[in-house]
Amino acid sequence: xxxxxxxxxxxxxxxxxxxxxxxxxxxxxxxxxxxxxxxxxxxxxxxxxxxxxxxxxxxxxxxxxxxxxxxxxxxxxxxxxxxxxxxxxxxxxxxxxxxxxxxxxxxxxxxxxxxxxxxxxxxxxxxxxxxxxxxxxxxxxxxxxxxxxxxxxxxxxxxxxxxxxxxxxxxxxxxxxxxxxxxxxxxxxxxxxxxxxxxxxxxxxxxxxxxxxxxxxxxxxxxxxxxxxxxxxxxxxxxxxxxxxxxxxxxxxxxxxxxxxxxxxxxxxxxxxxxxxxxxxxxxxxxxxxxxxxxxxxxxxxxxxxxxxxxxxxxxxxxxxxxxxxxx
Amino acid sequence: xxxxxxxxxxxxxxxxxxxxxxxxxxxxxxxxxxxxxxxxxxxxxxxxxxxxxxxxxxxxxxxxxxxxxxxxxxxxxxxxxxxxxxxxxxxxxxxxxxxxxxxxxxxxxxxxxxxxxxxxxxxxxxxxxxxxxxxxxxxxxxxxxxxxxxxxxxxxxxxxxxxxxxxxxxxxxxxxxxxxxxxxxxxxxxxxxxxxxxxxxxxxxxxxxxxxxxxxxxxxxxxxxxxxxxxx
Amino acid sequence: xxxxxxxxxxxxxxxxxxxxxxxxxxxxxxxxxxxxxxxxxxxxxxxxxxxxxxxxxxxxxxxxxxxxxxxxxxxxxxxxxxxxxxxxxxxxxxxxxxxxxxxxxxxxxxxxxxxxxxxxxxxxxxxxxxxxxxxxxxxxxxxxxxxxxxxxxxxxxxxxxxxxxxxxxxxxxxxxxxxxxxxxxxxxxxxxxxxxxxxxxxxxxxxxxxxxxxxxxxxxxxxxxxxxxxxxxxxx
Numbered sequence: 001x002x003x004x005x006x007x008x009x010x011x012x013x014x015x016x017x018x019x020x021x022x023x024x025x026x027x028x029x030x031x032x033x034x035x036x037x038x039x040x041x042x043x044x045x046x047x048x049x050x051x052x053x054x055x056x057x058x059x060x061x062x063x064x065x066x067x068x069x070x071x072x073x074x075x076x077x078x079x080x081x082x083x084x085x086x087x088x089x090x091x092x093x094x095x096x097x098x099x100x101x102x103x104x105x106x107x108x109x110x111x112x113x114x115x116x117x118x119x120x121x122x123x124x125x126x127x128x129x130x131x132x133x134x135x136x137x138x139x140x141x142x143x144x145x146x147x148x149x150x151x152x153x154x155x156x157x158x159x160x161x162x163x164x165x166x167x168x169x170x171x172x173x174x175x176x177x178x179x180x181x182x183x184x185x186x187x188x189x190x191x192x193x194x195x196x197x198x199x200x201x202x203x204x205x206x207x208x209x210x211x212x213x214x215x216x217x218x219x220x221x222x223x224x225x226x227x228x229x230x231x232x233x234x235x236x237x238x239x240x241x242x243x244x245x246x247x248x249x250x251x252x253x254x255x256x257x258x259x260x261x262x263x264x265x266x267x268x269x270x271x272x273x274x275x276x277x278x279x280x281x282x283x284x285x286x287x288x289x290x291x292x293x294x295x296x297x298x299x300x301x302x303x304x305x306x307x308x309x310x311x312x313x314x315x316x317x318x319x320x321x322x323x324x325x326x327x328x
Numbered sequence: 329x330x331x332x333x334x335x336x337x338x339x340x341x342x343x344x345x346x347x348x349x350x351x352x353x354x355x356x357x358x359x360x361x362x363x364x365x366x367x368x369x370x371x372x373x374x375x376x377x378x379x380x381x382x383x384x385x386x387x388x389x390x391x392x393x394x395x396x397x398x399x400x401x402x403x404x405x406x407x408x409x410x411x412x413x414x415x416x417x418x419x420x421x422x423x424x425x426x427x428x429x430x431x432x433x434x435x436x437x438x439x440x441x442x443x444x445x446x447x448x449x450x451x452x453x454x455x456x457x458x459x460x461x462x463x464x465x466x467x468x469x470x471x472x473x474x475x476x477x478x479x480x481x482x483x484x485x486x487x488x489x490x491x492x493x494x495x496x497x498x499x500x501x502x503x504x505x506x507x508x509x510x511x512x513x514x515x516x517x518x519x520x521x522x523x524x525x526x527x528x529x530x531x532x533x534x535x536x537x538x539x540x541x542x543x544x545x546x547x548x549x550x551x552x553x554x555x556x557x558x559x560x
Numbered sequence: 561x562x563x564x565x566x567x568x569x570x571x572x573x574x575x576x577x578x579x580x581x582x583x584x585x586x587x588x589x590x591x592x593x594x595x596x597x598x599x600x601x602x603x604x605x606x607x608x609x610x611x612x613x614x615x616x617x618x619x620x621x622x623x624x625x626x627x628x629x630x631x632x633x634x635x636x637x638x639x640x641x642x643x644x645x646x647x648x649x650x651x652x653x654x655x656x657x658x659x660x661x662x663x664x665x666x667x668x669x670x671x672x673x674x675x676x677x678x679x680x681x682x683x684x685x686x687x688x689x690x691x692x693x694x695x696x697x698x699x700x701x702x703x704x705x706x707x708x709x710x711x712x713x714x715x716x717x718x719x720x721x722x723x724x725x726x727x728x729x730x731x732x733x734x735x736x737x738x739x740x741x742x743x744x745x746x747x748x749x750x751x752x753x754x755x756x757x758x759x760x761x762x763x764x765x766x767x768x769x770x771x772x773x774x775x776x777x778x779x780x781x782x783x784x785x786x787x788x789x790x791x792x793x794x795x796x
Contacts, residue, residue, distance in 0.1 A: 073755075098742035098751075101508040104660065113659075198509030221509055225415050225496070229756045233414065294565035302567045310573035311587055311757055313594040317570055324568035336656035398725065399772035401732040404765035407749045411582065411758040487646030491736065494753060504648050505739065516656060519649035530644050 196240025377436025435477020
């Protein structure tokens with residue numbers, strides 16, 4: 001009898017202990033869960049605050065001047081020229097370099113992440129506004145682009161004298177070998193290999209075939225290596241280049257003539273939100289116009305050479321140019 | 329924001345379907361490139377690591393080389409290879425092997441080095457030659473951990489091959505570094521494919537690892553867990 | 561329209577640069593301020609934010625998993641899946657959601673630290689020998705007191721070891737950020753690849769590797785300082 005009662009006592013005390021332990025565990029579970037929740041909430045609040053704060057600040061001020069650039073040296077120079085010229089006039093300028101291709105930077109412009117950037121008039125029509133046929137003059141191209149932008153809430157300031165058009169270059173030795181003078185002469189090259197930025201394939205190869213009869217081109221898209229490197233290393237026979245490339249100063253390369261103006265007209269004009277014009281007025285627009293008017297082909301190639309070939313920082317090159325022309 | 333993102337993801341699946349030939353071609357190239365690099369790395373690192381582990385020599389080097397490998401950014405190795413060798417297959421292969429050897433080497437070393445000394449002594453006591461000890465005792469016991477290193481390296485090689493496209497590598501990386509040509513949908517589509525490839529490689533090799541593990545240790549092989557042992 | 565502009569002399573490139581030699585100290589000196597130093601600072605910032613936030617999240621998750629067993633598996637699986645996804649792919653998968661911004665980069669980098677830190681933290685928390693736990697219980701410490709006074713200090717070696725791996729990995733991964741947004745040491749490297757410019761590649765690359773080595777060294781010192789009794793042991 002004693003044993004049975006002992007056993008029952010033991011069982012009941014076990015149950016009490018068990019219940020207490022369960023209570024303890026549940027209490028600590030709750031506490032642990034609360035702690036974890038608090039940590040997570042705290043982190044979320046901090047991160048959310050950090051993300052929201054700049055947006056909140058922005059709403060109170062005027063439209064910020066955010067200069068953006070695409071991802072090649074000429075754009076860095078142009079971006080720095082605009083940025084420093086505006087800063088010299090007392091504007092506060094944010095700078096977002098190296099955004100990427102036309103599509104990306106236009107998306108940034110539309111979303112307000114960028115409010116000003118230098119663009120090529122032909123590209124404006126063919127890429128941003130997806131026009132199939134381009135005007136037959138530089139002025140016509142500029143005006144058509146300006147009208148298209150103004151329908152969207154942006155506008156263009158004055159265009160540069162220089163143009164940076166697409167082109168096709170070959171080694172001088174290649175030109176001599178096949179007797180190449182114009183783009184159409186490329187028909188003479190059997191199994192032509194051509195390297196260029198990816199857009200070249202969709203933008204120009206079809207027209208190359210239809211207007212000049214150059215077909216069956218083996219195309220290599222450039223991802224990180226320059227076309228001139230590939231040309232020099234003999235990896236391709238022709239390269240899609242740009243007429244302000246400083247490498248073209250050398251006599252090693254020949255740019256093939258393009259009599260039908262297939263490559264269009266490509267002056268540079270600042271694309272900017274109309275709010276910038278209305279809020280900052282002529283002090284902003286006249287500064288940028290003055291900078292642009294100084295950009296002749298010789299000037300642009302010289303600056304491109306300094307940055308791309310002599311590896312000077314774009315900011316320093318822009319500063320020297322502005323200083324020499326009394327703009328900073 | 330989320331709605332726009334969903335749009336892009338739908339477009340990217342459309343891209344995968346529309347361009348399935350391109351995707352299949354690039355995926356195959358990626359597998360081949362990764363496979364070759366992995367085989368080369370195994371051929372270099374496993375014998376070296378196993379021998380060093382067997383001799384219990386060179387521990388500082390073998391153990392810390394994984395740390396050194398982790399500190400080498402992929403992009404830097406590829407770019408430095410480019411400065412010396414230009415673009416092309418050699419550069420890419422060199423970069424992949426340089427990055428894949430450290431984890432395999434360290435795991436091979438540690439795997440053999442840490443084999444139960446008692447088992448080794450028992451084998452030695454039974455009269456086996458050192459080579460027989462290596463072949464019949466140390467290697468089988470070391471195989472799981474050794475293979476874990478190969479599994480880590482395999483996933484790493486798939487990731488590295490993606491970036492190596494910037495220096496002429498082939499595979500899905502070619503799409504991923506070419507925003508201008510393939511737009512956001514293409515990039516997201518390729519990103520999905522290469523992610524699935526990496527996850528499949530890890531899971532697949534995990535199954536092999538489980539198969540190689542003696543029955544008593546099977547629960548130590550995780551389904552989805554890359555080996556990131558910190559080495560002090 | 562306008563007068564001819566004055567085109568200043570921008571300075572000739574040194575022989576070293578024009579011949580594209582492997583390393584030109586003069587270029588590094590001239591470009592330290594405008595190019596290299598800002599990139600280095602950005603890189604450090606990217607890493608610090610990623611590891612900092614990853615640390616908080618992983619510690620919280622590890623503490624939770626230490627109490628509630630069922631938390632461990634989901635967190636481990638999710639973090640392992642993220643870790644297995646190649647970095648460039650993860651960046652591009654996030655771009656539609658968070659755009660071409662630093663946020664995308666940070667979210668991905670944080671994701672990559674989770675696996676390392678969570679696993680190490682949890683292993684560290686669990687490494688307390690049962691006798692020590694019983695002794696603490698015997699001394700009358702509550703569970704929370706045990707956590708703060710016993711388990712966490714004993715977990716420090718694992719925590720610092722995990723931080724070490726996470727910091728070094730994040731520094732390496734942050735170079736890939738340049739594919740999304742032009743921040744960090746990956747920017748000069750990508751630009752120099754396009755221009756085929758050796759010095760910039762070597763300089764920025766050396767900075768990235770050097771940063772990782774310095775950070776690793778500092779954390780090793782921290783590890784030794786925090787755990788003088790464990791300097792000879794290997795933590796797994």
